[in-house]
Amino acid sequence: xxxxxxxxxxxxxxxxxxxxxxxxxxxxxxxxxxxxxxxxxxxxxxxxxxxxxxxxxxxxxxxxxxxxxxxxxxxxxxxxxxxxxxxxxxxxxxxxxxxxxxxxxxxxxxxxxxxxxxxxxxxxxxxxxxxxxxxxxxxxxxxxxxxxxxxxxxxxxxxxxxxxxxxxxxxxxxxxxxxxxxxxxxxxxxxxxxxxxxxxxxxxxxxxxxxxxxxxxxxxxxxxxxxxxxxxxxxxxxxxxxxxxxxxxxxxxxxxxxxxxxxxxxxxxxxxxxxxxxxxxxxxxxxxxxxxxxxxxxxxxxxxxxxxxxxxxxxxxxxxxxxxxxxxxxxxxxxxxxxxxxxxxxxxxxxxxxxxxxxxxxxxxxxxxxxxxxxxxxxxxxxxxxxxxxxxxxxxxxxxxxxxxxxxxxxxxxxxxxxxxxxxxxxxxxxxxxxxxxxxxxxxxxxxxxxxxxxxxxxxxxxxxxxxxxxxx
Ligand code: NAP
Ligand code: G3H
Numbered sequence: 001x002x003x004x005x006x007x008x009x010x011x012x013x014x015x016x017x018x019x020x021x022x023x024x025x026x027x028x029x030x031x032x033x034x035x036x037x038x039x040x041x042x043x044x045x046x047x048x049x050x051x052x053x054x055x056x057x058x059x060x061x062x063x064x065x066x067x068x069x070x071x072x073x074x075x076x077x078x079x080x081x082x083x084x085x086x087x088x089x090x091x092x093x094x095x096x097x098x099x100x101x102x103x104x105x106x107x108x109x110x111x112x113x114x115x116x117x118x119x120x121x122x123x124x125x126x127x128x129x130x131x132x133x134x135x136x137x138x139x140x141x142x143x144x145x146x147x148x149x150x151x152x153x154x155x156x157x158x159x160x161x162x163x164x165x166x167x168x169x170x171x172x173x174x175x176x177x178x179x180x181x182x183x184x185x186x187x188x189x190x191x192x193x194x195x196x197x198x199x200x201x202x203x204x205x206x207x208x209x210x211x212x213x214x215x216x217x218x219x220x221x222x223x224x225x226x227x228x229x230x231x232x233x234x235x236x237x238x239x240x241x242x243x244x245x246x247x248x249x250x251x252x253x254x255x256x257x258x259x260x261x262x263x264x265x266x267x268x269x270x271x272x273x274x275x276x277x278x279x280x281x282x283x284x285x286x287x288x289x290x291x292x293x294x295x296x297x298x299x300x301x302x303x304x305x306x307x308x309x310x311x312x313x314x315x316x317x318x319x320x321x322x323x324x325x326x327x328x329x330x331x332x333x334x335x336x337x338x339x340x341x342x343x344x345x346x347x348x349x350x351x352x353x354x355x356x357x358x359x360x361x362x363x364x365x366x367x368x369x370x371x372x373x374x375x376x377x378x379x380x381x382x383x384x385x386x387x388x389x390x391x392x393x394x395x396x397x398x399x400x401x402x403x404x405x406x407x408x409x410x411x412x413x414x415x416x417x418x419x420x421x422x423x424x425x426x427x428x429x430x431x432x433x434x435x436x437x438x439x440x441x442x443x444x445x446x447x448x449x450x451x452x453x454x455x456x457x458x459x460x461x462x463x464x465x466x467x468x469x470x471x472x473x
Contacts, residue, residue, distance in 0.1 A: 255400075
C-alpha cells in the first residue's frame with residue numbers, strides 16, 4: 001500500500017482501508033492509497049493548521065528556497081512521476097513527462113513572483129479630512145490553511161499550481177488529490193518533503209471525494225478552498241462551504257468561431273490540436289465549432305484530413321488518442337454521439353470504440369437540438385455547427401451555460417476584437433486554439449465555468465488577505 005502524508009508522517013489508514021487505483025488502459029492495479037477516516041483527517045488537519053503559524057514567520061526567501069529545491073527534485077524525477085501519471089490517467093508518456101516539466105517552470109516562476117509582491121504604504125491625507133500623520137501599512141498576510149482539490153486530468157500540474165502559491169505565501173495545505181491521480185500526487189508531495197518542507201505543513205487527504213469531500217470542505221480549520229474539477233462538484237462545494245474564499249475552475253464548452261475570411265489551414269490545425277489533445281479531456285478543449293455556411297464544407301474537409309492522421313492506442317506508445325479515464329466517461333461520450341446521430345448529424349470520422357478507447361470522432365451538421373451542442377463530453381468528439389452569420393455564432397456561443405474560453409478565426413482583427421467584446425468567457429483567443437497557458441496569464445471561467453482567477457500572480461493573491469497596520473504618528 002502507498003503511504004500518505006498524515007499528521008506529519010508517511011502513514012497508512014489506521015483501519016488499513018484503501019482505495020485501489022486501476023490503469024485506464026490495461027486495467028491492471030497501479031496501486032492502493034489509504035482511504036482515510038474523518039477522525040484521522042480531523043487530527044491531521046488540526047496539526048497542519050497549527051504548523052502554519054511557524055511557517056508564516058519564516059522569510060519568503062526561506063520558503064522560496066524550499067520550493068525551488070522542490071522544482072529541482074521534480075525535474076530530476078520527471079520520468080518516474082511522468083510514468084505514474086501515464087499509468088494512472090492514461091495520458092501519453094510524452095505529455096505526462098511534459099506535465100511535470102511545466103510544473104517545474106510553474107513553481108520557479110511562482111517563487112520569483114512571490115519575492116516581488118510587496119504591500120503598500122498610504123498616508124491618511126489622501127482622503128478628505130484625513131491626517132498626514134496617519135500612515136497605513138497595507139501588507140499581504142496568509143489566509144491560513146488552504147484546501148487544494150485537484151482533478152484527474154492534470155494530477156500534478158493543477159495540484160502544484162494550488163500548493164506552490166499557498167506555501168510560498170506562508171499557508172499550510174490540505175491536499176485532496178483526485179483519486180485517479182493520487183499516486184502521482186503523493187509522489188509529487190514526496191519530492192516536496194524531500195526538498196525540506198516540514199511534514200506537518202501538508203496533509204494529503206486520500207480517499208474518495210464522495211466520502212471525505214463534504215467533510216473537508218466544511219472543516220473549520222480550512223480558510224480557503226481552491227478547486228478544479230467538474231461544474232456539478234464545484235457548485236456542490238460552493239453550497240456547502242461557508243465564509244471562506246473560493247477559487248473554482250470548472251468545466252467548459254469552448255467554441256471555435258470560424259468566419260468566412262479565416263485562414264482555413266491554420267484554423268483546422270488549431271482546432272484539431274485544441275479539440276483532441278489528451279483525447280479531449282481538457283477543460284479548455286475546443287468542444288464545438290461554429291462555422292459560417294460559405295466555408296463549412298472546406299473547413300470540415302481540412303479538419304477531417306487532420307483527424308485521420310491522429311494516432312490511436314496506448315499511452316506507453318505515445319499515441320495521440322488514448323483510453324478515457326473510465327468506462328463511465330466513455331459511455332457518456334458515446335451517448336452524446338448516438339443522440340446526435342439519431343437526430344441527423346453526419347459522422348465524418350470516428351464513432352468506433354474498443355471499451356473506453358474512443359476513436360476521434362468528427363460530427364457535421366450538428367444542430368442546437370442535439371445534446372452534443374451543449375454538454376461537455378470530456379472525450380474525443382467534436383461537433384460542427386453551421387451558422388448563417390457571425391451574429392448567430394455569437395448567440396450560440398453565449399447561450400452555453402459555460403464561459404471558459406473561445407477562439408475566433410478571421411483575418412479581420414477589428415472584427416475579431418468586436419466579437420471578442422461580446423463573448424461571455426474568461427479568455428478569447430484570436431486565431432489560436434483555446435488553452436490555459438502560458439501559465440502566468442490570468443486563467444478564469446465565467447458563468448458555470450468558475451469563480452475567481454488562477455494564473456501565477458492571481459493565484460498568489462488568492463491565498464492572502466490584506467493586513468493593515470496604522471501608525472498614528
Ligand atoms: P470531479 O469529478 O469534479 O473531481 C474533481 C475533484 O473533486 C477530485 O479530486 C474529486 O475526488 C473531488 N471531489 C469529488 N466529490 C467531492 C466533494 N463532494 N467535495 C470535495 N471534493 C470532491 O472532476 P474530474 O472528473 O476530476 O475532472 C473533470 C472535470 O473537471 C471536467 O468537467 C473539466 O472540465 C473540469 N476541469 C476544469 C479545469 C479548469 O481549470 N477549468 C481544469 C481541469 C478539469 P475523487 O477523484 O476522489 O472523486
Ligand atoms: O483541463 C484544464 C486545464 O486547465 C487545461 O490546461 O489548456 O494547458 O491543457 P491546458
